[in-house]
Amino acid sequence: MKNLVKILGLGLILVANFALACDACKLQQPKLTQGFTHGTGPDSKWDWVIVAVIALITIYTLIYSIKYIAKPGEKNKNHIKHSILN
The missing domain is CATH 1.20.5 (Single alpha-helices involved in coiled-coils or other helix-helix interfaces)
Known part of the structure; x- marks a missing residue:
């Protein structure tokens, strides 16, 4: 590791x-x-719009990936994640 x-x-x-x-x-x-x-x-204002949209999408996916890694919400004891976590 x-x-x-x-x-x-x-x-x-x-x-x-x-x-x-x-x-x-x-x-x-x-x-x-x-x-x-x-x-x-950037050559135009549209370049800044594209960068802003990509930044928002990246932040959104980062937040949700951390959220679902921390608390995936699966309660079933036979779920495959328990074989990894235990």
Whole structure:
């Protein structure tokens, strides 16, 4: 388990290093996204709408995934989750 955490942590660090913007891209970005992405920034207001909708969907699914992991609601003692939890 500890090895898996180390591998995931290393992978996250590597992805973060490659995902951050370079100096040339930082100058082309709007203030809100400066330093986070490569390229020029959003071209229109629709780009911001798309990003906002995707962010809302992501937050919604994150909340419900945590909710159903914490309290799945299955009461049957023969359910497969009990073989994993016990």
